[in-house]
Amino acid sequence: MSAITRDEVAHLARLSRLALADDELDHFAAQLDQIVGAVARVAEVAADDIPPSSHALPLTNVFRPDDVRPGLTPEGALSGAPAVEDDRFRVPRILGEEE
């Protein structure tokens, strides 16, 4: 049974903000199906009572004093921007026509 269908890849692509072409959907469906089939092996490990680890080392919050220090200049922050207007990032419209 195929775990990942073409429709599912199209859904994943939408969630991932990837405008994939039709031929890419077919290609990725076959590959992702194979990969998911292989990684699903993790289910074979009996781990019901095992705590999950998000990190290898114990982590605690790290705080620093709330001191004012130099950051990026506006020019530095905008230096790689695709479009700039009045010292701001210029972006395509965010809201839909009806909003």
Next chain:
Amino acid sequence: MSLIRKTAAELGALVASREVTAVEVAQAHLDRIAEVDGRVNAFLHVDAESALAQARAVDERIAAGETLGPLAGVPIAHKDVFTTTGMPTTAGSKILEGWQPPYDATVTRRLREAGLVILGKTNLDEFAMGSSTENSAYGPTHNPWDLSRIPGGSSGGSSAAVSAYEAPLSTGTDTGGSIRQPAAVTGIVGMKPTYGGSSRYGLIAFASSLDTPGPFARNVLDAALLHEAFSGHDPLDSTSIDAPVPQVVEAALHADVAGMRVGVVKEFGGEGYQPGVLARFNEAVELLESLGAKVVEVSCPTFTYALPAYYLIAPSECSSNLARFDAMRYGLRVGDDGTRSAEEVMALTRAAGFGPEVKRRIMLGTYALSSGYYDAYYGQAQKVRTLIMRDFEAAFQQVDVLVSPTTPTTAFPIGERADDPMAMYLADLCTIPTNLAGNAAISVPCGLADEDGLPVGLQVMAPVLADDRCYRVGAAVEKAFESRWGGPLLSRAPAL
């Protein structure tokens, strides 16, 4: 002997004593790059003018009587995933083509301060995702031992630059083996430090709980010198360990394994492993025994589940990290014609800017994190991660270090696994457990496989913050093998 054949330690000493200028050293390497990189393609960016200016500054400081570190005036190539001011940083991706970062990574900054001279930026699998450097948007890098083969990945430009004598040192990052595997297949030394021992600040993120910067060099001492030069606590990285740097240089100089307990990981070997790789590995184990180490077999049963767990955890983190490439603040923007929404522009840009492997991993991670699949995939992989850490803990109760082949095979031909992701992923079979557990591991050359005459690496794994043990064992193996071989393994590589 020409300057490009010298070790980093030798070059640093020559520059410090003013027998050779840093400018001469930089020029010799720039000449080598001009001579061979058209065929190797290790570099994405070379800045000769900047390198010579940095070298001149080092010479002036030394002439003025300043005492600098042991690597001052030594050239270095940075994997193009560390941000560098004054130079582009692309991560091997079209989405960052031409991007000039406004700040330096901590690794970059510390090495500048130590007087290392940046030659340029090296090629990599896009966003460090891959094992062959074929996933670069800027063409593959070629293995200097055989130009038709891969140099490993993802840090393949860095391994090729050092093994082709284009640079004595380079930096890499290791998320699932991306330093050790390229080092193994190009016949050089590559080290993955303890997670948190080297700063991730300014490193373009792939999988943040796994990404670890580390050194490449042609010998163990040079790797240790570089390791020491960029390591140490960094307040700009919240996962940086606030503890003294392990005494790696001291360990590299102390090439003695007498009385050390060495564990051979039972689970690494057999089917899928090239016979020539296993033969060289077994010789290395016998060598360690002859040097006075006590060798035992150790079982780490959950290591066989490390690869599937990794290919759930790393893509999950990647899908989150790469969301920042949204076409709004920096990098590529496609399709912004005034009619499309931000979301449409974002999707068009990401489809045009990312290559196939990055798209695969983003979607795989999105899948593993989806509601309904999270527990079965990502959650279960995190539990397996705990078990792998416990296997390491139990093993290190019995032994001081664990050893295995670094990779199951030698360098494979370019193109062979390019459209077969699962075959490509197997290249990291032996290196991945260490990333999941966060401990330290090194790859050192242990000979050439009989079948193809290509380099084989020995992996030495040590507990968290016992990085020095990797260098100690690595140096002992290197010394014994080099006296047997009559010189470094790399001296047997065909001339380019």
